[in-house]
Amino acid sequence: MVRAGVADGPPHPFDDPISLYLDSPDREWAWLRGVWNGRAQVHDGNWRLYFVVVVDGEPVGMQDVFGTDFDTFGTVGTFSWLGPAARGKGFGREMREAILHLAFEGLGAREAASAAFSDNLASNRVSESLGYTPNGTEWATRLLEPAPIDRWRLTRARWSAHRRSDITLAGVEACLPVLGIPSPAGP
Secondary structure, three states, X not given: OOOOOOOOOOOOXXXXXXXXXXXXXXXXXXXXXHHHHHHHOOEOOEEEEEEEEEEOOEEEEEEEEEEXXXXXXXXXXXXXXXXXXXXXXXXXXXXXXXXXXXXXXHOOOOEEEEEEEOOOHHHHHHHHHOOOEEEEEEEEEEOXXXXXXXXXXXXXXXXXXHOOOOOOOOOHHHHHHHHOOOEOOEO
């Protein structure tokens, strides 16, 4: 998936350690190091969970959820990416619905945040269609140039109004202590 995911056209992704602009083994190793680093940084209230999105047995993207001071604020952020061949097929919405279900139902989040470059219409439409409300703008770089980002916010109440009833979770409660989240059954 990472090997096939070179971003060769707009909307371009964020500049970061897992840059998707160059097709090289260095890019693939940078991506792996980023994931390993994130996994090594898990502690109470601060964590990032990485998921691979598989369609018909093939990896097509990734969907992450992360908590920063989650034990205090109960807020998660999400990050997703789809390979070019998987875009425009509804997978982005499916991924986000699944991760939001995990965040709210499984982890007990109070709200979720998301962000996308202003010209990433597909990602921004997914946020809007799932009940997120606009939450300001900020700047980031891509291809080393500044570009505006739209921020989005989704409260538990708005998620509940849009949530799907066909998503199930398994084994989440056993993971809660590692993330510093109290079990619904008690400490």
